Amino acid sequence: MSYKLIENNSAIPLQQIPVLDYNDFYKETSVLLKNEYCHCVNYYAIPESGGLKFICCIADDKARNILVASFVRNNDETSDIESLTSRHYCMHIFEREIHEKYGIAFSGHPWLKPVRFPFDRKDANSDLGNYPFYDIKSHELHEVGVGPIHAGIIEPGHFRFICTGEKVLHLEIHLGFQHRGVEQLMLQKNSLLQKTILAESIVGDTVVGHNTAFVQAMEALGEVSMPQNTKIARTIASELERIAMHTADLSALCTDVAYQLGSSVLQGLRTIIINTFMIWCGNRFARKLIRCGYEPYPLNPELINIIKQNLDKFEKRYIEMVDKMFDMPSVLARFDQTGSVSKEQNLMIGAVGMAARTAGIERDIRQSHPYSYYNEISHEPVILEDGDVKARAKLRDIEIRQSLKYIREMLAKYDQESVTLKTKPETINLKPDMFVISLTEGWRGEICHSAITGNDGSLIHYKIKDPSLHNWMALALAVRNNDISDFPVCNKSFNLSYCGYDL
Amino acid sequence: MIRTLKIIKHQGKQFIPDLQQVNLPDIHTGKPLIAEYPCKADCAVCRELCPTQAISIQPVTIDMGRCVFCRECTVCSEKIISFSNEYKIASNDPELLKVTAGTENINFNSDFIRKEIQHFFGGSLKLRLVSDGSCNGCELELNAADNVNFDMSRYGVEFVASPRHADGLVVTGALVENSIRALELTYEAIPAPKILIALGACAISGGIFQNSKTLNCSLFEKHKPDLYIPGCPPHPLTIINGILTLIGKSK
Numbered sequence: 001m002s003y004k005l006i007e008n009n010s011a012i013p014l015q016q017i018p019v020l021d022y023n024d025f026y027k028e029t030s031v032l033l034k035n036e037y038c039h040c041v042n043y044y045a046i047p048e049s050g051g052l053k054f055i056c057c058i059a060d061d062k063a064r065n066i067l068v069a070s071f072v073r074n075n076d077e078t079s080d081i082e083s084l085t086s087r088h089y090c091m092h093i094f095e096r097e098i099h100e101k102y103g104i105a106f107s108g109h110p111w112l113k114p115v116r117f118p119f120d121r122k123d124a125n126s127d128l129g130n131y132p133f134y135d136i137k138s139h140e141l142h143e144v145g146v147g148p149i150h151a152g153i154i155e156p157g158h159f160r161f162i163c164t165g166e167k168v169l170h171l172e173i174h175l176g177f178q179h180r181g182v183e184q185l186m187l188q189k190n191s192l193l194q195k196t197i198l199a200e201s202i203v204g205d206t207v208v209g210h211n212t213a214f215v216q217a218m219e220a221l222g223e224v225s226m227p228q229n230t231k232i233a234r235t236i237a238s239e240l241e242r243i244a245m246h247t248a249d250l251s252a253l254c255t256d257v258a259y260q261l262g263s264s265v266l267q268g269l270r271t272i273i274i275n276t277f278m279i280w281c282g283n284r285f286a287r288k289l290i291r292c293g294y295e296p297y298p299l300n301p302e303l304i305n306i307i308k309q310n311l312d313k314f315e316k317r318y319i320e321m322v323d324k325m326f327d328m329p330s331v332l333a334r335f336d337q338t339g340s341v342s343k344e345q346n347l348m349i350g351a352v353g354m355a356a357r358t359a360g361i362e363r364d365i366r367q368s369h370p371y372s373y374y375n376e377i378s379h380e381p382v383i384l385e386d387g388d389v390k391a392r393a394k395l396r397d398i399e400i401r402q403s404l405k406y407i408r409e410m411l412a413k414y415d416q417e418s419v420t421l422k423t424k425p426e427t428i429n430l431k432p433d434m435f436v437i438s439l440t441e442g443w444r445g446e447i448c449h450s451a452i453t454g455n456d457g458s459l460i461h462y463k464i465k466d467p468s469l470h471n472w473m474a475l476a477l478a479v480r481n482n483d484i485s486d487f488p489v490c491n492k493s494f495n496l497s498y499c500g501y502d503l
Numbered sequence: 504m505i506r507t508l509k510i511i512k513h514q515g516k517q518f519i520p521d522l523q524q525v526n527l528p529d530i531h532t533g534k535p536l537i538a539e540y541p542c543k544a545d546c547a548v549c550r551e552l553c554p555t556q557a558i559s560i561q562p563v564t565i566d567m568g569r570c571v572f573c574r575e576c577t578v579c580s581e582k583i584i585s586f587s588n589e590y591k592i593a594s595n596d597p598e599l600l601k602v603t604a605g606t607e608n609i610n611f612n613s614d615f616i617r618k619e620i621q622h623f624f625g626g627s628l629k630l631r632l633v634s635d636g637s638c639n640g641c642e643l644e645l646n647a648a649d650n651v652n653f654d655m656s657r658y659g660v661e662f663v664a665s666p667r668h669a670d671g672l673v674v675t676g677a678l679v680e681n682s683i684r685a686l687e688l689t690y691e692a693i694p695a696p697k698i699l700i701a702l703g704a705c706a707i708s709g710g711i712f713q714n715s716k717t718l719n720c721s722l723f724e725k726h727k728p729d730l731y732i733p734g735c736p737p738h739p740l741t742i743i744n745g746i747l748t749l750i751g752k753s754k
Contacts, residue, residue, distance in 0.1 A: 117681055119716045119717045129684075149689055151664030151665070154634075154642065155637065155639055156682050178676070178679065188715075189554075193552065193575055197555075201638045201710070202638065204637070204639040204640025204642075264651045265510060265651075267650040267652075268651045271650070279530065281530070284644075284738070285736070287571075287735065321510055324507065499637065
């Protein structure tokens with residue numbers, strides 16, 4: 001095996017990443033991806049003098065490490081590259097991304113369609129107006145187009161259904177409308193503060209998830225290690241965010257099946273959690289809370305008390321409400337066996353996070369590649385089997401209860417006597433010519449940030465991967481053979497990010 | 504049935520009775536306060552620190568249309584800048600979003616208020632949202648503005664599904680090239696007279712996405728927004744109070 005083994009959040013010199021010949025790379029990657037416990041967390045290309053360097057990172061969830069390898073392709077090579085997707089479908093989105101940006105042809109790829117129409121795409125003629133949808137020849141089928149602007153307070157994206165009567169045969173999801181060029185801006189912005197605020201704005205509902213991934217990557221590159229207390233505080237924030245968003249989703253699921261009481265009570269309960277962030281750091285989404293190399297808002301006895309009280313207030317009403325909700329025949333009738341995605345399908349598309357865990361796949365970075373304080377928690381991932389809307393709702397419920405328990409344990413461990421790094425470090429100098437990968441488990445699933453520094457220690461490449469990049473395909477599979485009227489509840493049960501996909 | 508009644512009882516009254524008289528916690532980052540005394544000469548620490556170029560010096564001024572309320576500028580040893588918990592910070596004039604020493608309240612520019620707005624929309628206002636290069640933060644706060652706590656629809660202000668049913672358009676996000684066409688179509692589909700609202704630092708100035716190569720702000724070049732709601736994201740109370748002042752419903 002030529003792949004180099006590294007750990008989550010560890011920086012290595014760029015030249016330590018083995019450079020393989022493509023045939024060897026193909027063979028070794030193929031062997032790894034056959035293993036159910038291995039999945040690709042990132043595969044991207046970076047421009048190098050005279051060509052492109054392809055870097056592939058595969059997480060081994062059992063051995064708890066990350067395998068990295070690369071290959072180089074010179075600009076004068078014009079032949080196609082044999083597609084990994086033809087054997088391992090989970091690689092489809094990465095190869096599509098590389099194809100869209102650099103025009104590399106992957107032979108054997110079933111659909112090298114555009115991903116997000118980035119401003120620096122290779123084919124300038126490729127345009128949002130001419131996305132190559134699959135079309136239908138049959139007279140018995142019809143198409144339904146929805147979006148990009150949807151009926152509600154929601155981000156833009158286009159869905160194209162092919163239906164027979166009310167049944168959905170196929171759904172194609174066309175995104176890219178939110179493309180803001182985040183990866184490029186990450187290099188363009190000079191100060192670390194600007195980059196941090198940008199990281200908080202990648203996905204505004206996963207501020208803690210994305211910002212923790214960014215901050216950990218920078219701290220690894222700058223060789224800064226944080227004290228236990230800071231790790232605990234970041235982990236508490238991550239679990240609070242999970243509770244808040246899971247509660248919001250359960251509320252939205254109730255709205256979609258017309259269960260007004262659940263919708264309204266859960267909305268109010270989410271407010272308790274996000275207002276806890278407000279009292280902690282002055283922002284309801286935990287912006288400002290996490291910073292590189294210091295802890296601007298350390299917890300104090302008064303704050304710890306408020307958090308505890310809010311959790312108690314939340315828990316009592318939450319349990320009463322959700323237990324009732326899962327007893328309601330009218331709710332269960334809509335949730336049960338709606339939008340099922342099987343374990344095989346989820347493995348095939350490389351689903352991560354909640355989508356994977358509801359179909360019997362043990363993929364949880366908190367357990368497999370622990371970061372912050374997750375090492376000490378000994379987190380047991382929640383695994384369900386059915387892969388339907390009910391399982392995705394139930395998973396949220398169990399995870400909320402788990403998070404409440406974890407936060408209480410951590411609050412007890414937070415050492416109020418110890419010194420916290422409240423003051424901002426003068427500068428954090430990133431080590432030159434390094435590569436780092438940082439994985440976190442946001443509430444949707446696995447977030448991967450990967451950075452490369454140049455010879456002066458500045459960032460020369462930054463790659464972001466939101467769980468939605470994989471999981472939109474799970475939604476497309478979920479609605480097959482379901483009534484089109486069940487699309488909203490299926491969509492809500494995943495609640496994927498448009499901006500996280502479009503970047 | 505008894506379980507449902509218990510839930511309703513424990514839920515109690517969730518709504519905030521008066522949305523114009525709420526006291527947010529002191530730590531809420533609202534309107535900046537600039538000290539009256541002069542700043543050190545040749546010092547530009549705050550201006551250099553500001554991630555979105557919201558600060559100009561001599562005199563120290565913060566443009567809330569650019570500000571992402573990160574509080575970093577408060578580190579200055581002279582303590583010139585601090586933040587209050589004041590959430591009524593929306594205006595119809597971007598110039599009035601610039602806060603300097605002595606700025607008390609954020610006001611509306613009476614010259615810019617179109618007469619038909621209060622005449623037609625004072626009793627009921629239906630809005631359509633388009634997010635165009637946003638991060639979903641503003642959307643979450645807009646949703647929250649109509650939840651059981653804030654309940655904006657009590658004032659007749661609601662979000663509708665179709666632009667044809669709407670009286671105005673709310674835009675969030677930095678306005679990017681990839682959805683400018685959809686945004687323009689939505690604006691055109693709203694019957695006149697219509698209002699236009701820029702919500703969040705990104706919509707007002709590009710926010711942290713300033714200088715991105717993906718931006719296209721042509722809609723705001725052609726049509727001037729009637730209301731600017733600053734924040735990253737704006738608090739639901741900022742949103743609601745801004746809209747109420749615009750339609751003449753604030754006390």
